[in-house]
Amino acid sequence: MPAITAVRGRLVYNSRGSPTIEVDITTDDRHTGRAAAPSGASVGIHETASFPEGGVAASLQILNDNAGRISGADPGDVGAMHKVIREIDPEPGYPKMGGSLAFALSIAAAESAAKSAGKPLYRFLGEQAPLASASSASSASPAERYRFPFPLGNILGGGAHAGPGTPDMQEILICATGSDTVQDAIRTNLEVHSELRGVLQKLDPGFSGGKGDEGGWAPKLDNERALQAAAKACENLGFTLGREVSLGVDFASSTQWDASRSRYVYDRAGFENDPGEQIEFASDLISRFKLIYAEDAVHEEAFEDMAQIRARFPDVLVTGDDLTVTNAAILEKAARGGSCNAAILKVNQAGGLYDALEFAAAGARNGIRLVTSHRSGESTESHISHIGIATGSKMLKVGVVGGERVAKLNELLRIAESQDGTEHDLIQGMAEL
Ligand code: PEP
Ligand code: MG
Numbered sequence: 001m002p003a004i005t006a007v008r009g010r011l012v013y014n015s016r017g018s019p020t021i022e023v024d025i026t027t028d029d030r031h032t033g034r035a036a037a038p039s040g041a042s043v044g045i046h047e048t049a050s051f052p053e054g055g056v057a058a059s060l061q062i063l064n065d066n067a068g069r070i071s072g073a074d075p076g077d078v079g080a081m082h083k084v085i086r087e088i089d090p091e092p093g094y095p096k097m098g099g100s101l102a103f104a105l106s107i108a109a110a111e112s113a114a115k116s117a118g119k120p121l122y123r124f125l126g127e128q129a130p131l132a133s134a135s136s137a138s139s140a141s142p143a144e145r146y147r148f149p150f151p152l153g154n155i156l157g158g159g160a161h162a163g164p165g166t167p168d169m170q171e172i173l174i175c176a177t178g179s180d181t182v183q184d185a186i187r188t189n190l191e192v193h194s195e196l197r198g199v200l201q202k203l204d205p206g207f208s209g210g211k212g213d214e215g216g217w218a219p220k221l222d223n224e225r226a227l228q229a230a231a232k233a234c235e236n237l238g239f240t241l242g243r244e245v246s247l248g249v250d251f252a253s254s255t256q257w258d259a260s261r262s263r264y265v266y267d268r269a270g271f272e273n274d275p276g277e278q279i280e281f282a283s284d285l286i287s288r289f290k291l292i293y294a295e296d297a298v299h300e301e302a303f304e305d306m307a308q309i310r311a312r313f314p315d316v317l318v319t320g321d322d323l324t325v326t327n328a329a330i331l332e333k334a335a336r337g338g339s340c341n342a343a344i345l346k347v348n349q350a351g352g353l354y355d356a357l358e359f360a361a362a363g364a365r366n367g368i369r370l371v372t373s374h375r376s377g378e379s380t381e382s383h384i385s386h387i388g389i390a391t392g393s394k395m396l397k398v399g400v401v402g403g404e405r406v407a408k409l410n411e412l413l414r415i416a417e418s419q420d421g422t423e424h425d426l427i428q429g430m431a432e433l
Contacts, residue, residue, distance in 0.1 A: 157212020248293025
């Protein structure tokens with residue numbers, strides 16, 4: 001059993017250039033894990049706040065003040081690490097240390113322990129409670145459990161991720177639903193992203209090639225024309241929507257929701273929807289563009305409206321993000337009300353790794369498909385590639401281009417290469433959507 005002998009934190013910057021916290025954890029057998037916390041631009045009201053008042057400096061102070069408590073802890077048990085973190089900050093939402101420190105500490109500890117055990121991180125995590133108990137409840141063997149999630153990539157950005165003139169909708173996404181291998185799925189997403197640039201340049205010769213926060217193109221187009229351009233890029237490559245590739249949308253509808261007027265305000269496109277019209281608006285796009293994936297099609301507290309969309313589209317991943325905020329109790333509520341059949345897993349929405357594994361277990365119990373996701377402000381690390389596999393996620397939402405996005409995709413390629421017929425040969429192809 002390894003023990004932590006050193007913990008060190010520092011201020012670093014994320015892909016948006018915002019300051020964040022990075023933590024190194026070293027074990028007595030000299031393995032070091034490192035993690036830097038990401039952050040969102042469209043943040044759910046119920047998600048864990050990244051930092052306490054005082055920002056990164058305040059979190060670093062808490063870390064330094066408690067280094068003695070962390071030293072000696074066993075990083076090989078995610079639950080035991082969680083207890084240590086909870087001793088430092090017992091309140092829900094980590095108000096004292098901030099979710100970013102809970103994230104960085106718990107993931108750095110897990111990475112150090114996986115290295116110490118000589119296991120890939122996905123396998124270390126898959127053997128941890130509560131994931132291990134969720135899979136033994138479903139009597140799945142490890143080989144049945146681990147699959148490659150389908151990469152789900154942002155090809156066109158708007159909303160909170162891009163500037164004026166871009167679509168109100170936050171993300172148009174591509175997923176190579178017809179691919180048999182993760183290599184082919186990644187290559188196909190890249191082809192569509194690249195082809196879309198040409199389509200956008202034909203529509204607007206002045207298109208600068210500018211991109212949003214997650215590497216999707218950021219053209220001056222409204223929602224409808226942006227989706228048409230994405231569909232055209234797929235068609236130009238000889239793909240049929242719903243076959244080789246499928247489109248998805250993160251509506252991020254809380255960005256448009258004006259609670260004081262009970263209306264969704266699409267100010268870039270110049271229209272408003274009442275809650276009923278929003279359901280029709282989203283449903284129409286899902287049908288016409290054969291979307292496989294629809295995230296936050298209504299605002300973060302509209303559980304019943306989400307349930308209506310879910311009931312209309314049983315074959316679409318009707319996904320909660322701001323709706324479910326990687327919170328196991330909220331996911332249980334959403335499942336009881338039939339609000340979604342899929343949910344985003346972002347560790348930092350919950351705070352620490354153990355919270356996120358509990359969320360994944362709640363998803364498994366309730367038949368909710370998981371989509372492990374990056375944030376718009378990312379690090380260059382690739383832990384989420386492992387978390388996506390360990391949690392049995394159907395998709396990994398990580399973007400298509402940009403160093404911090406490609407890092408996650410490249411890690412999938414490395415993991416695929418390591419499936420060499422030995423005991424590590426545990427991943428049996430692509431997830432079943
Ligand atoms: C999202 O909304 O799904 C997303 C990845 O963006 P952010 O990180 O800004 O919340
Ligand atoms: Mg989202």
